[in-house]
Amino acid sequence: MAATEFIAAATLKRVLVIGGSYGxxxxxxxLLDLCKARPTRFDSTPFVSTRESAIxxxxxxxxxxxxxxxxxxxHLIGSPLALASAEYSPKAWIKFADIPALREQGxxxxxxxxxQVDFERRTAVIESSGAGVGIEENYDYLVASSGLRRVWPxxxxxxxRENYLLETSGHIQEVKNARGGVVIIGGGAVGIExxxxxxxxxxxxxxxxxxxxxxLLSSEPLSDEFKDKSLSLLRESGVEVILGHRVxxxxxxxxxxxxxxxxxxxxxxxxxxxxxxxxxxxxSIPSTTYLPGQALDPEGYIKVDPRLNLAAGAPNAEYHxxxxxxxxxxxxxxxxxxxxxxHNAAINIxxxxxxxxxxxxxxxxxxxxxxxxxxxxxxKQAVLYGPEGDTTSGEDAMEMMFGNDLGLKSMMPFLxxxxxxxxxxxxxxxDAVAMxxxxxxxxxxxxxxxxxxxxxxxxxxxxGIAKLSVGHxxxxxxxxxQTSDKSKFSGPLQCLLQTVRKEGFSGLxxxxxxxxxxxxxxxxxxxxxxxxYRRILHQTLFNPNHRTFAxxxxxxxxxxxxxxxxxxxxxxxxxxxxxxxxxxxxSFVAAPVEHIKAxxxxxxxxxxxxxxxxxxxxxxxxxxxxHGISGIYHGxxxxxxxxxxxxxxxxxxxxxxxxxxxKTKLSTPAINFxxxxxxxxxxxxTSYPSDVVKQRIMTDPLxxxxxxxxxxxxxxxxxxxxxxxxxxAKGYWRGFLPCFLRAFPANAMALVAFESVMRALP
Numbered sequence: 001m002a003a004t005e006f007i008a009a010a011t012l013k014r015v016l017v018i019g020g021s022y023g024x025x026x027x028x029x030x031l032l033d034l035c036k037a038r039p040t041r042f043d044s045t046p047f048v049s050t051r052e053s054a055i056x057x058x059x060x061x062x063x064x065x066x067x068x069x070x071x072x073x074x075h076l077i078g079s080p081l082a083l084a085s086a087e088y089s090p091k092a093w094i095k096f097a098d099i100p101a102l103r104e105q106g107x108x109x110x111x112x113x114x115x116q117v118d119f120e121r122r123t124a125v126i127e128s129s130g131a132g133v134g135i136e137e138n139y140d141y142l143v144a145s146s147g148l149r150r151v152w153p154x155x156x157x158x159x160x161r162e163n164y165l166l167e168t169s170g171h172i173q174e175v176k177n178a179r180g181g182v183v184i185i186g187g188g189a190v191g192i193e194x195x196x197x198x199x200x201x202x203x204x205x206x207x208x209x210x211x212x213x214x215x216l217l218s219s220e221p222l223s224d225e226f227k228d229k230s231l232s233l234l235r236e237s238g239v240e241v242i243l244g245h246r247v248x249x250x251x252x253x254x255x256x257x258x259x260x261x262x263x264x265x266x267x268x269x270x271x272x273x274x275x276x277x278x279x280x281x282x283x284s285i286p287s288t289t290y291l292p293g294q295a296l297d298p299e300g301y302i303k304v305d306p307r308l309n310l311a312a313g314a315p316n317a318e319y320h321x322x323x324x325x326x327x328x329x330x331x332x333x334x335x336x337x338x339x340x341x342x343h344n345a346a347i348n349i350x351x352x353x354x355x356x357x358x359x360x361x362x363x364x365x366x367x368x369x370x371x372x373x374x375x376x377x378x379x380k381q382a383v384l385y386g387p388e389g390d391t392t393s394g395e396d397a398m399e400m401m402f403g404n405d406l407g408l409k410s411m412m413p414f415l416x417x418x419x420x421x422x423x424x425x426x427x428x429x430x431d432a433v434a435m436x437x438x439x440x441x442x443x444x445x446x447x448x449x450x451x452x453x454x455x456x457x458x459x460x461x462x463x464g465i466a467k468l469s470v471g472h473x474x475x476x477x478x479x480x481x482q483t484s485d486k487s488k489f490s491g492p493l494q495c496l497l498q499t500v501r502k503e504g505f506s507g508l509x510x511x512x513x514x515x516x517x518x519x520x521x522x523x524x525x526x527x528x529x530x531x532x533y534r535r536i537l538h539q540t541l542f543n544p545n546h547r548t549f550a551x552x553x554x555x556x557x558x559x560x561x562x563x564x565x566x567x568x569x570x571x572x573x574x575x576x577x578x579x580x581x582x583x584x585x586x587s588f589v590a591a592p593v594e595h596i597k598a599x600x601x602x603x604x605x606x607x608x609x610x611x612x613x614x615x616x617x618x619x620x621x622x623x624x625x626x627h628g629i630s631g632i633y634h635g636x637x638x639x640x641x642x643x644x645x646x647x648x649x650x651x652x653x654x655x656x657x658x659x660x661x662x663k664t665k666l667s668t669p670a671i672n673f674x675x676x677x678x679x680x681x682x683x684x685x686t687s688y689p690s691d692v693v694k695q696r697i698m699t700d701p702l703x704x705x706x707x708x709x710x711x712x713x714x715x716x717x718x719x720x721x722x723x724x725x726x727x728x729a730k731g732y733w734r735g736f737l738p739c740f741l742r743a744f745p746a747n748a749m750a751l752v753a754f755e756s757v758m759r760a761l762p
Contacts, residue, residue, distance in 0.1 A: 011060075011061060012061045012062070012063060013035075013060050013061065013062045013063070013140045013141070014062075014063050014065070014137075014138060014139045014141075015028075015031060015062060015064045015065070015140065015141045015142070016065055016067065016114075016124055016139040016142045016143070017065065017066045017142075017143045018068075018114050018124075018142070018143065018144050018146045018290070019066075019067075019068055019144070019145035019147055019324070020066045020067075020068035020070070020096060020109060021068075021073065021074070021076065021145065021147055021324065021338070022076075022324060022334065022336075022338035022339050023147075023323035023324030023338035023339065023341050023345075024068070024143065024145035024146075024323070024324070024342065025066070025073065025339075025342070025414070025415070026042055026323070026339035026340075026341070026342025026343050026346070026414070027143045027145060027321070027323055027341075027342035027343070027345045027346050027349075028064045028066055028107060028143075028342075028346075029041060029042075029101055029107075029414065029415075030042055030342065030343045030346035030347070031064060031345075031346035031349055031350060032062065032064060032104065032106055034058075034346060034347065034350040035058075035059060035060040035062040035106070035350065035353075036059060036106070037059045040343060040346065040347075041413070041414050042340075042342075042343045042414055058350070058353070058354050058358075060350075060353055062106050063107075063108070064106060064107045064108070065107075065108050065109075065110060065137075065139075066096070066102075066107070066108070066110070067109075067110045067112055067113065067126055068096070068109065068110075068111065068112075069111070069112070069113050069129075069159055070093075070111065070159055070160070071095055071096065071097075071111045071129075071159065071160045072093050072096050072098070072099075072161050073093070073094050073096065073099065073415070074092060074093050074156070074164075075091075075094075075406070075411060076155060076334060076335070077334065077335050077406055077407050078091075078092045078405065078406040078407065078408050079092070079154065079155055079156075079190075080190070080193040080194045080197040081197045081201070081405070081406050082156075082168055083153055083156075083168055083171050083172065083175075083194065083197075084172060084175060084194075084197040084198045084200075084201040084202070085172070085197070085201045086172050088405065089165065089168045089169070089172065090165060091408060092408065093156075093164050093165075094415070096109040096111075097109075099415045100415065100416050100661055100662050101414070101416055102415075103661075103665040104665070104667070104668075105665065105667045110126065111128065111159070112126055112127050112129045112131070113127055114126055114127075114146075114290045115127050115134050115290055116134070117290055117291055117292065118292075119292060119314055119315040119316050119320060120315045120316060122138060122139055122142070122316060122319060123137065123138055123139070124136070124137055124139060124142065124290075125137075129159065140319065141319050141352075143321045143322070143323060143342070143345055143349075144288065144291065144320070144322040144323075144326060145322070145323045145324045145326070145338070145342065146287040146288065146290075147324055147325060148284035148285060148286055148287065148326060149284065149285045149286075150282060150284050151282045153171055153194075153279075154190050154280060154282055156168060174275075174276045175202060176202060176205070177259055177275065178205065178275025178276035179259050179261060179275040180206070180261055180273040180274050180275045181206030181207060181208060181274050181276075182205055182206070182207050182208070182274060182275070182276045182277075182278070183208050183209075183262075183272060183274040183276070183277045183278070184198070184207065184208070184209045184210070184278050184280055185210050185247050185277065185278065185279045185280060185281060186209075186210075186211065186279060186280035186281035187210075187211025187212075187213070187217065187218070187241075188216075188220070188280065188281070189374065189376055190280045191211070191280030192234055192376055192378060193377055193378065194278065195207050195208075195209040195239045196233075196234060196237050196239060196377070196378040197379075199239050199379065200379045203238065206240070207238070207240065208239070208240040208241075208242065208272065208274070209234065209239055209240070209241045209242070210247055210264075210266070211241070211242070211243050211244075212244070212245065212246035212247075212267075213243065213244065214243055214244045215227045215228070215231070215243070216230050216231050216234070216243070217230060220372075220374070221372045222385050223385065223389060225391045226374075226385045226391045229383050229391055229393050230376060230378065231243075233379065233383055233393060234378055234379075236379075236381075237378055237380075237381075238379075242266070245266040245267050245268055245270065246266065246267040247264060247265070247266060247267075248266065248267055249264075249265040250262055250263070250264050250265075250277050251263050251265075253273075259275060260275065260276075261273055261274070261275060262274050262275070262276075262277050264277060284325075285300065286299065286300035286301050286302070286325075286326045287326065288300050288302060288326055292314070294313060294314055295310050295311075295314045297328055300326075301327065301328040302326050302327050302328060303328050304321075304322050304327050304328060304329060306366035306367055306368075307344075307348050307364050307365070307366055307367075308321045308322060308323055308327065308341055308344055308345045308348065308367055309321055309348070310322065318352060319352070321345040321348070321349065323338060323341035324338040324341060324342070327341065329341075329367070329369075329370065330369045330371075331369070331370025331371060331372065332370070332372075332373070332374060333370065337370055339414070340367070341367055344365050344366075344367050347364075347365050348364050348365060351364055371387040372385065372387075373385055373387050375397075375401045375402070377398060377401075377402050377406055380398060381394055381395055381397065381398050382397040382398035382400075382402060384397050384401065458524070458757065459527065459753075459754045459755075459757035461520045461523065462753045462754065462756075462757045463523040463524075463750040463751065463753050463757075465520060465753070466749045466750045466752070469749075470742075470745050470746040470749050470750075471742045471745070471746025471747075472508070473508035473742075474738045474739065474741060474742025474746065475601075475738075475739075475742060476499070476507070476508050476510060477492050477496055477499070477738040479597075479598055479601045479602065479695055479699075479735070480499070480601065480602065480604075480735075481734050481735030481738065483598070483695055483699045484602075491737075492735065492737050492738045495738075496508075496738075502604075502606055503606045504606075507606070510603070521589055521593075522589050522593065523750065523754070525585060525586045526582050526583070526585070526586040527754055529581070529582045529585045529586065530578055530581075530650065533577075533578040533581040533582055534570055534574065534575065534578040537570060537574045537577060537578055538570045538574065541574070541577075542570055542571060542573075542574045572651050572654045573651070575650045575651055575653070575654040576647045576648070576650055576651030576654075577647070579646035579647055579648075579649055579650030579651065580644055580646055580647045582646060583643030583644060583645075583646035584640060584643065584644070587636065587639045590643070591634075591635055591636040591639040592620075592632045592633055594635070594639065594694075594698060595623075595632065595633070595634055595635050595698045596616050596619045596620055596623075597616075598698040598699050599613060599619055599698070599699060600613060600616060602699050612706070612708055622706060623702065626702070626704045626705035626706050627702055627706075634698065634702065635697045635698040637716060638690070638693060638697045638698070638716055638719075639694060641690055641694075641716070642687055642690045642691050642694050645683060645686050645687030645690065648682050648683050648686045649680065649682065649683035650679070652678070652682040652683070653675050653676065653679035653751075655679075656678050656679055657671060657672075657675040668755070669755070669756065672748075672751050672752045672754075672755040674748070675751070676747050676748040676749075676750065676751030677743070677745065677747060677748030678744070680743040680746070680747030680748070681740060681743050681744055683743070684736075684739055684740055684743045685740075688732070688733060688736055689732035692723060692731070692734065693716060693719050693720045693723060693732075696713065696719045696722065697713055700712050700713045
């Protein structure tokens with residue numbers, strides 16, 4: 001993505017999105033991404049690619065309001081299966097309140113309807129469900145995406161999920177108990193899929209499809225090859241098909257024990273008996289009565305230009321957009337195509353905002369004409385009609401276009417907060433998935449991960465600075481408590497007061513120079529390698545396809561189908577394992593830094609002439625002179641053991657991040673702060689005893705030419721036993737309080753700094 005310099009605006013911009021289905025959600029969520037200066041979650045290839053568009057990185061204070069008559073998102077493409085399967089039906093309706101992406105700051109949902117829009121004043125009257133009265137609200141931009149009205153049972157008519165479940169369960173029970181079979185009237189796309197899904201879910205039930213014309217899909221501009229293939233697959237699935245005969249009458253002739261029997265009469269006099277009859281014939285009507293007539297064609301569709309603005313003639317057309325199947329545009333504009341339109345509308349709204357703020361010439365994107373193309377799910381197979389007029393079919397086509405749930409899982413990634421906003425391994429979600437208008441999966445740009453590898457290392461530097469600034473005074477008290485006996489300090493408070501009284505406030509920052517440099521370097525190595533190891537684990541051990549990798553930077557979804565866990569996220573175990581690997585890597589930098597820091601921290605004299613070491617360089621030089629490189633790395637094995645507990649740190653960080661993102665409406669930095677602080681406390685609770693032993697080893701006299709005393713510990717076990725002999729089990733927790741108090745603020749701020757820099761870097 002070619003980006004200009006970063007800019008930001010404080011003035012609140014209000015965006016009203018009418019309709020919370022495919023197009024509306026795509027417009028709202030992609031606009032939210034752009035206004036937070038991050039890549040959009042939906043690459044609408046082949047219509048437009050944000051990577052190929054010069055989109056200015058501009059932050060805006062935005063409030064997006066989605067108004068929808070339903071209380072949730074309904075997966076319309078899955079409707080035929082939702083009306084046949086009791087197992088699938090609850091999955092097809094997701095309450096807006098349960099969609100994680102809609103809990104983010106800057107976006108909200110209202111169940112209700114818009115009854116009137118004034119283009120000139122840019123106001124809308126919104127009537128919340130149950131309120132009985134409308135309230136007029138101002139907006140800066142409007143996106144109309146309220147869709148077409150379709151009758152039952154083509155789509156459920158319920159407004160709440162609870163009523164929807166009652167509505168669909170009743171229909172499913174009727175289908176299941178239908179004596180004499182099920183009749184579907186209408187051989188369009190809806191009728192074909194409904195018949196096929198009923199037969200697949202209820203294989204013992206007789207299913208008959210009746211169509212008045214000689215070919216299925218008779219009103220669609222599709223090839224005879226496609227129509228014939230659809231008929232072949234439908235019959236292959238077990239559905240009986242009657243063509244060229246119109247239904248003239250349907251009458252109830254009997255009802256026993258709640259099970260009806262209908263007589264269906266055809267135009268040639270043929271009569272059929274069925275226990276359930278469903279009409280899949282209807283004329284969809286645009287739900288646009290709230291808009292002024294000047295924006296509509298005679299049938300109620302919204303006239304738009306290629307930018308998806310209202311066509312010329314409507315007042316303030318540049319501030320009003322329409323997406324989805326209510327837009328007067330070519331092609332079938334449901335699901336993928338509707339989302340592509342929403343994505344384009346979001347880009348153009350953002351470009352208009354930038355223009356108004358900076359005077360910069362906008363770089364609008366245009367939505368192309370959509371050629372006739374369609375994909376039908378017929379039982380366990382699909383038949384596809386492509387833009388070149390070619391027809392393909394089979395189980396592979398079904399897997400590619402719909403998966404095993406009519407494309408529901410392929411929707412889920414777009415309804416989640418961007419992973420890049422929640423975890424340090426942002427590469428895992430960076431344009432990981434790109435969905436075409438027909439649910440196709442686009443391969444990830446393999447060079448992208450490689451070009452962004454540097455970010456983890458750069459952001460780690462800022463993490464180290466934040467950690468030291470907040471945490472070093474706590475660390476000084478902790479080390480002094482760990483390496484002294486009770487006669488020296490009775491507790492952390494006395495240690496703090498005595499240190500400040502005798503050595504001044506600067507005494508709390510003794511030994512700060514090594515970790516200032518060291519933590520900048522250590523956090524850079526740790527967090528950079530953590531991101532790297534996560535990618536490797538994500539691509540190999542935790543890759544459902546178990547592919548080998550040629551280039552560690554080209555990880556993630558490459559061409560994985562959207563099946564398991566939507567985005568094929570790295571599981572918590574993977575995060576924990578990456579933590580252990582990163583801990584081992586950084587130990588080779590941390591061991592000498594922490595060794596020198598610890599020796600400086602236990603120099604209690606305020607008189608510099610009485611100290612063995614004048615500073616970190618002097619300390620390192622003297623140790624190296626008498627003990628060589630092994631002296632510098634004294635305590636390495638203890639450091640490796642201690643940092644193996646990163647398993648709990650980064651595993652719990654992932655758990656807390658996911659819980660906070662799903663269960664709260666906290667902003668991204670707030671999630672980083674709380675997850676970082678809480679996971680650090682988990683780490684210290686599990687690792688603290690090993691840290692006590694490590695500090696004992698690192699502050700143990702090295703003897704020899706240093707003349708710093710007599711060496712006490714020959715190995716880790718000796719040091720661990722000595723701690724127990726001196727203070728019992730409590731000795732392993734001496735100094736824990738300042739450490740525990742330090743863990744939350746220091747690491748919380750460190751991870752906020754890290755995540756913020758990661759998001760800011762290109």
